[in-house]
Amino acid sequence: MRTLSRAGIVVAGMLALVGVLRFESISVPTFAQAGAAPQAGAPPQGAPGGRGAGAPGAPGVPGGRGRGGPPVILGPPQGVTPLAIDLFSSKNFYKDRANWLDKRYYRCNNAIRLYSMWDRGLIGPKPPESASWGNCDDDWPRERIVSPYPHKTAKEHYEALLAQAKAKGGPTVYTKATVPDWDGYYRRDQAADRGSEWIYGVTQASTVLALLTPEYQKRMVQTAYHEAVTNAPQWSASFCWPEGFIRWWSQPSQAGNFQLTMTPWNVQFLSGIADNFLRQVMVGKTAHVQKVPQWWGETLGFWDGTTLVTWTANIQAWQLSHAMFETSPLLETVETFKPALDASGKFIGLDHETIFYDSEAFTVPVRASFRFVRAATTEDPARRYTYIQCLSNIFNTDGRPKQVTAADPRFVDYYGRPWAKNWEKYFEAGWDKPADELPASVTDIFK
């Protein structure tokens, strides 16, 4: 009773504070949307996987994990008639193909909102039917996503750019002394609209789906369904599966915050948050060496003046996840990196363009473009890349990823001599031996 009394006082005090600060209740009703309610296409600051990450080697963002504010469950926008069956009410999404390209099928939620339905409480009080709507007017035109170039294949595109360079007397060949001074630590420019964050999942899901072939449409809807409805996300990094090439363009992977090392023969990008992304541009090579699928593919490149042109092929098929698409073994990219200069002509970063060619997954080549800002040069004494050894005790349990504890036989105590645990379990059972004790520093506090 004493505890409850104290609890009551605590609750009263906190609720008073909450009231002062005008926080909304955790339990939220469904709100009808009045007209085109303003709604950012990107996750709010503080959302899991949200923006705001620094460049590699930069001081990390301290604190506990982030979350957005209390969820607001929105009803359909004014003037929008819900479908009779949508992703959240369907008993079998495979039967709904006729509606897959209708944004109402996803209740106008973009991929970011779909993958964070459960994490941010957008699924509502009676999942999945209570799932929130998004903003039906928040979308990108298809023309802003598809490749503006006439090329049908990456090889054709790359060879055309190489021919252009040769016509000017190129490709440019640099030495150690003359290679562009781009070394340093970069981060994606979050302020400038570089026109390509569709690949982060900020368009209507149906807009991305319309770029895919039927098989890959099916896979994307399946991904969206199991992230948004069944709450069974299969994110690579949860299980320490490979990140994979396509996730270099994923916002949550933070692969765009990289350490860049420049040499005349090899331009190396190193980045990641859950696992390491290592991309190497083999400058001057005329053909791919290992013609087998690789997690990061294999990248050739040449210089056209100060523009680095690359061609990546032999990429292992994989998933972007996060309510987005999968890629096939046919995926290849052509990328360009150009110096971005400020008004005074000072180098500030790189303008990057990627054309994705994947005739098995995409109906047309698509484009993404970013600016990467150099946040620090190599002289910064406070920065270094931290190599990531992905360790996980998350396992699918009844179909959903779950962190397991030492009580679970699947648990691996990576920092507690896991090899010895194996010997003790299988070869030392029943032995008379010293019992495992807590460290004296733990038990001694009461002595």
Next chain:
Amino acid sequence: MRTRILHATTTAAALAALAVLFETPVSTHHSFAMYDQNKVVTLTGVMKQFVPQANHAELHFILLAPDHKALQKGADGKYVEWGVEMAGTAAIAQQGITGTSFGPGTVFSVHLNPLRDGSNFGARVGVLAKCPTDAATKKPVLPAAGKHCDSVAGATLIGGTAF
């Protein structure tokens, strides 16, 4: 333990609302939907192991018994161990949470969203309170029964100004 959870659950709604005050954005590599984000449990325990994982560091600790005069043991006679995951090791180091500052024997209090299935593990919410060390005995100064480290004079709050 039961009392402690009851206490925590009773305050859950208010703490959950307050949590947004103290949290800072970090990137995650897994969904946090496995945690019950409508429940915040407050626990005080003794550090057993600092797990310095790159993406999400963890503190593994043994609960204090309700009277705070021993370590909590379960019905099976084993110590009751909990774990809490936080941001990446490099990130929390910026707050002063390291294997050194949170070595074995460190007593601290933490708010966390527990796993939905009831396992003894959760995701950190907001501020950590670290109990001070007595200068003479070199041992941690424990909070009174029913209290947490923030109630101890000289306690260190990490990640905010109010526990």
